[in-house]
Amino acid sequence: MTKPDSPSVENGSKQAPESFYIKITPDGPYLVYGNPPIDQEIILPNEEGSSWVYQRGKHFDSSASPVALCRCGHSKHKPFCDGSHKMAKDWDSKETASHRPLLEEVEELEGPSMILADNEKYCAFARFCDAYGRVWNLVQRAASEEEREIVRHEVGHCPSGRLVLWDKKTEKIFEPPFEPSIGIIEDPGIKVSGPIWVKGGIRIEGTDGRSYEIRNRVTLCRCGQSSNKPFCDGTHASMHFHDDIPLEDSGEKR
Numbered sequence: 001m002t003k004p005d006s007p008s009v010e011n012g013s014k015q016a017p018e019s020f021y022i023k024i025t026p027d028g029p030y031l032v033y034g035n036p037p038i039d040q041e042i043i044l045p046n047e048e049g050s051s052w053v054y055q056r057g058k059h060f061d062s063s064a065s066p067v068a069l070c071r072c073g074h075s076k077h078k079p080f081c082d083g084s085h086k087m088a089k090d091w092d093s094k095e096t097a098s099h100r101p102l103l104e105e106v107e108e109l110e111g112p113s114m115i116l117a118d119n120e121k122y123c124a125f126a127r128f129c130d131a132y133g134r135v136w137n138l139v140q141r142a143a144s145e146e147e148r149e150i151v152r153h154e155v156g157h158c159p160s161g162r163l164v165l166w167d168k169k170t171e172k173i174f175e176p177p178f179e180p181s182i183g184i185i186e187d188p189g190i191k192v193s194g195p196i197w198v199k200g201g202i203r204i205e206g207t208d209g210r211s212y213e214i215r216n217r218v219t220l221c222r223c224g225q226s227s228n229k230p231f232c233d234g235t236h237a238s239m240h241f242h243d244d245i246p247l248e249d250s251g252e253k254r
Helices: 128-133 135-141 145-156
Strands: 021-024 030-033 038-045 051-060 067-069 107-110 114-118 163-167 181-187 192-199 203-205 217-220
Touching: 051 128, 051 181, 107 135, 114 135, 114 145, 128 135, 128 145, 135 145, 145 163
Parallel strands: 021 203, 038 181
Antiparallel strands: 021 030, 030 067, 038 051, 107 114, 114 163, 181 192, 192 217
């Protein structure tokens, strides 16, 4: 295991045990250490057609140490790396994301009982924020517990963590209680494959040895075309990225 630096931990998040971490390799894959479970996470809609829940699908073998996950978008064995990055001419592997804490560059919206912080550059285009009137509108008027629960649901299902919510009275940040794990997001609603969803405070180490801010929810680019690498910026949707992995129904919705 590489010796970690002392990365910052986002307020409201908790760092996973040190055995769990991801190392970004120069011009190569993500190396995942600690054997976290890796599963398909399939976005399913509500009755209005908006993203609403995840359905767990295919389980991937994570017994190797480390597991190499594709980040160029060209592997024929997705989500795993098969060496295709060596021949990928349209892939720029350079990391361009800031190491600054996400909450330093947010816009805030204040409602009767909650405050919503939003850092749009981390948007993974999962669209949970659009249901039932859009979360930016909802938080500014949410007065009842039913309305507050809808806001918490939409924010908590945002895989990238671009949306951060806290209670004005208790000043406590709301975060879903994730264990260290990896999701491979599939978005059949728009017929694309989404990013790698890193959950539970897993440390992500860049090619220069510096760790990014540790957060409870992070999405990593796997189409190879994000302009905010290593993080997803939603480009997979506009380029119609598809990994050709069959969708499996575990029956488990969250």
